[in-house]
Amino acid sequence: MDKIGILAELNEKQKEACQIIEGPLLILAGAGSGKTRTITYRIAYLIASGINPINILAVTFTNKSAEEMKQRVQSLIGDRSNFMTMGTFHSICSRILRKHAELLGFTSNYAIYDQKDSINLIKKIISNLDLPKETFKPKRIKNVIGKLKRELVSPEQYEKSAYSPNMLKIAIIYREYIKYLKLNNSMDFDDLISKTVLLLEKYPEIKLYYNNKFKFILVDEYQDTNRIQFKLINLLSDVYNNICVVGDDDQSIYSFRGADIENILSFDQVYKNTKTIRLEQNYRSTKYILKAASSVIVNNVERKGKTLFSDWKNGEKLNLIESYSSMEEANTVMEEIKKLNKRGVSLGNLAILYRTNAQSRSLEMAAQKFQIPYIIVGSVKFFERVEIKNIIAYLNILANPKDNMSLLRIINVPTRGIGKKATQTLEFEAHFKGKSILDIIPNIASMDIPSRSIKAINNFYSMYIKIKNNSKNKGVRKTIEIILEETDYIDKMYNKTDPESVSRIENIEELLNSANEYDIINENGNIETYLQQVSLFTDIDRWKEVSDRVNMMTVHSAKGLEFTGVFVVGAMDGLFPHIINLESNDKIEEERRLFYVALTRAKEYLTITYSRTRDFHGSINPSIPSRFIKEIPETLFKNKPYFKYDNSLLEEPKDNIFETNIDNNLAIHPVFGKIRVIKTTGNGDQKRAYI
DNA sequence: CTCTGCGCGATTTTT
DNA sequence: TCGCGCAGAG
Ligand SMILES: Nc1ncnc2c1ncn2[C@@H]1O[C@H](COP(=O)(O)OP(=O)(O)OP(=O)(O)O)[C@@H](O)[C@H]1O
Numbered sequence: 001m002d003k004i005g006i007l008a009e010l011n012e013k014q015k016e017a018c019q020i021i022e023g024p025l026l027i028l029a030g031a032g033s034g035k036t037r038t039i040t041y042r043i044a045y046l047i048a049s050g051i052n053p054i055n056i057l058a059v060t061f062t063n064k065s066a067e068e069m070k071q072r073v074q075s076l077i078g079d080r081s082n083f084m085t086m087g088t089f090h091s092i093c094s095r096i097l098r099k100h101a102e103l104l105g106f107t108s109n110y111a112i113y114d115q116k117d118s119i120n121l122i123k124k125i126i127s128n129l130d131l132p133k134e135t136f137k138p139k140r141i142k143n144v145i146g147k148l149k150r151e152l153v154s155p156e157q158y159e160k161s162a163y164s165p166n167m168l169k170i171a172i173i174y175r176e177y178i179k180y181l182k183l184n185n186s187m188d189f190d191d192l193i194s195k196t197v198l199l200l201e202k203y204p205e206i207k208l209y210y211n212n213k214f215k216f217i218l219v220d221e222y223q224d225t226n227r228i229q230f231k232l233i234n235l236l237s238d239v240y241n242n243i244c245v246v247g248d249d250d251q252s253i254y255s256f257r258g259a260d261i262e263n264i265l266s267f268d269q270v271y272k273n274t275k276t277i278r279l280e281q282n283y284r285s286t287k288y289i290l291k292a293a294s295s296v297i298v299n300n301v302e303r304k305g306k307t308l309f310s311d312w313k314n315g316e317k318l319n320l321i322e323s324y325s326s327m328e329e330a331n332t333v334m335e336e337i338k339k340l341n342k343r344g345v346s347l348g349n350l351a352i353l354y355r356t357n358a359q360s361r362s363l364e365m366a367a368q369k370f371q372i373p374y375i376i377v378g379s380v381k382f383f384e385r386v387e388i389k390n391i392i393a394y395l396n397i398l399a400n401p402k403d404n405m406s407l408l409r410i411i412n413v414p415t416r417g418i419g420k421k422a423t424q425t426l427e428f429e430a431h432f433k434g435k436s437i438l439d440i441i442p443n444i445a446s447m448d449i450p451s452r453s454i455k456a457i458n459n460f461y462s463m464y465i466k467i468k469n470n471s472k473n474k475g476v477r478k479t480i481e482i483i484l485e486e487t488d489y490i491d492k493m494y495n496k497t498d499p500e501s502v503s504r505i506e507n508i509e510e511l512l513n514s515a516n517e518y519d520i521i522n523e524n525g526n527i528e529t530y531l532q533q534v535s536l537f538t539d540i541d542r543w544k545e546v547s548d549r550v551n552m553m554t555v556h557s558a559k560g561l562e563f564t565g566v567f568v569v570g571a572m573d574g575l576f577p578h579i580i581n582l583e584s585n586d587k588i589e590e591e592r593r594l595f596y597v598a599l600t601r602a603k604e605y606l607t608i609t610y611s612r613t614r615d616f617h618g619s620i621n622p623s624i625p626s627r628f629i630k631e632i633p634e635t636l637f638k639n640k641p642y643f644k645y646d647n648s649l650l651e652e653p654k655d656n657i658f659e660t661n662i663d664n665n666l667a668i669h670p671v672f673g674k675i676r677v678i679k680t681t682g683n684g685d686q687k688r689a690y691i
Numbered sequence: 692c693t694c695t696g697c698g699c700g701a702t703t704t705t706t
Numbered sequence: 707t708c709g710c711g712c713a714g715a716g
Contacts, residue, residue: 063706091706114706115705115706190706253704254704254706256704257704257705257706355703355704356702357703357704358702415694417692417693419692419693421692422692452692453692554704555704556704557704557705574702578704579702580702615707616701616707617700617701617707617708619707
């Protein structure tokens with residue numbers, strides 16, 4: 001397609017955005033206004049204008065959207081597009097780091113640790129340092145360290161600024177953590193970005209090289225970038241300043257990962273000659289849906305106001321459904337899905353969106369009961385399943401023998417008589433000598449380890465060598481097959497009559513298939529790049545829309561997607577907005593943005609459901625509808641809510657039922673009638689009853 | 692060294 | 707409710 005053809009599929013504002021080829025460009029626009037479409041077409045337009053695709057860098061939020069964007073551009077301007085660079089910040093940085101790892105004291109086969117790996121490592125460090133894990137909660141420490149990395153604060157700097165003994169301890173954990181990662185030739189997610197920034201800052205010639213390579217930079221979902229990501233694109237675009245960012249401040253929902261809304265709000269102050277384009281027409285949703293979403297988001301104070309209109313039909317009003325329990329809620333949703341399906345909406349065009357992954361349980365049960373095909377995105381992520389992680393750990397030690405974390409993960413899986421004592425000694429010796437465990441195993445005879453274990457370890461080591469030799473240049477799939485064979489993994493781990501085992505074996509087969517796909521697509525691929533790729537994979541990346549199944553996912557995962565019909569479930573105060581974010585206005589505003597994102601995923605049909613009770617780890621608690629529902633004008637609902645909620649209820653959410661009526665382990669519950677109370681915990685509004 | 696079972700604590704979102 | 711860490715028996 002030529003330039004004219006490309007522009008023909010855009011509105012005036014969108015065209016204008018394409019035709020501004022040079023200089024800083026900010027596209028600020030509401031949901032469904034075609035931001036992603038504009039950026040995609042702009043890339044095609046750049047190429048059609050004679051710009052070399054090699055000089056284009058596009059950053060997307062997920063691997064999947066990068067893939068989609070790539071295909072869309074290809075369909076517009078053909079195979080030339082193959083030469084551009086597209087991906088998430090993390091995948092782009094990992095590719096850059098592969099080339100220059102040595103300059104940072106790593107090698108190109110470095111492993112990437114995910115959140116869980118990092119937390120496990122921190123746990124270990126905390127216990128090695130004999131620190132109480134109640135004060136030093138691994139997850140919290142990980143967050144602190146992540147934040148420090150994103151701000152490029154070193155352990156030494158942090159130590160200097162510490163003003164409490166606990167902060168000094170954290171500085172030590174941080175230092176140990178970095179040391180351990182380096183020794184393992186591994187990086188965590190934050191390292192990928194921050195080390196790339198350090199690389200560009202430290203080596204002007206490398207910075208210049210990438211400036212010349214990526215002369216045109218585009219960033220989608222810019223509202224969810226963090227400061228260091230800004231720093232990165234700032235460095236990359238330093239020479240040419242051709243930087244186009246696209247986003248919607250109302251859809252910033254990743255502050256917990258450091259996303260800073262300031263990035264988009266002050267873009268035009270940082271880049272003085274920024275041109276700003278606002279897209280105001282929504283092409284996605286009916287008028288009623290758009291009106292509902294707008295009435296919610298206007299309650300936020302910290303925002304750049306935007307106009308957003310739709311030329312489409314009014315459409316159907318919103319459905320508001322009240323239930324007594326999450327199970328009933330889930331069942332009702334399934335009934336509604338059947339109805340919409342009968343009216344011609346295919347299951348694949350429907351989505352159930354929720355605040356937390358735990359909510360998918362009752363939905364899954366209901367879908368099975370109603371025999372509705374479904375797909376859950378995200379809750380138990382494919383590459384985080386034990387069976388998959390174990391095999392990946394085997395691959396990791398082949399690709400990166402320094403990776404002690406992976407080695408320790410599988411040295412006794414399947415069990416082969418290498419116990420805690422023996423592995424601890426190995427770990428200690430390795431640490432003492434500053435070497436990796438695989439390095440020191442050949443000297444095992446000199447260590448204080450019982451002979452039975454020595455034998456087991458030696459057997460493991462010769463198996464490792466055998467796998468390593470046999471799998472050389474054999475492709476990823478074959479390598480995994482060799483691992484499975486040599487370790488006798490399936491037979492030793494699973495029993496084929498147990499349904500749990502069957503599903504795990506199926507997952508392993510799926511891994512083999514995807515490895516095979518990788519081998520075919522990447523002719524000169526290798527295990528190292530395969531691993532670096534899959535380490536950055538998320539569940540949404542594996543998600544294929546083609547199958548006709550109802551989609552279930554968190555609102556976070558649904559970012560950027562659209563569906564004909566959307567069900568927003570669990571709209572109760574304390575769940576959505578989540579209780580943990582009720583303390584400050586900032587946090588409530590982010591919950592509101594999240595709710596806004598949820599509503600704006602819908603094209604034609606939108607249903608909001610809530611339940612009068614909320615499940616919490618087996619206990620059931622009374623709850624009231626989300627405050628966000630109240631922000632939608634009642635006239636936009638098909639049906640008036642049965643439940644009258646008002647301010648007094650919002651301010652006084654306590655329900656004293658459990659306190660007053662518990663007697664002889666029997667209580668009268670307003671919803672369930674007579675119940676038996678098994679135990680209660682907490683007091684006042686913390687009181688929980690297990691029934 | 693391995694396996695099982697019991698008690699405890701936790702509230703979210705994910706590249 | 708569920709996933710963990712730990713103790714204690716085989
Ligand atoms: N000019 C246009 N003509 C027809 N359809 C359009 C136009 N622009 C956008 N659309 C359609 O509107 C829908 C939303 O577009 P897109 O996903 O690009 O919006 P967005 O602004 O990125 O949304 P969000 O902020 O919710 O991620 C898509 O189905 C897209 O094809």
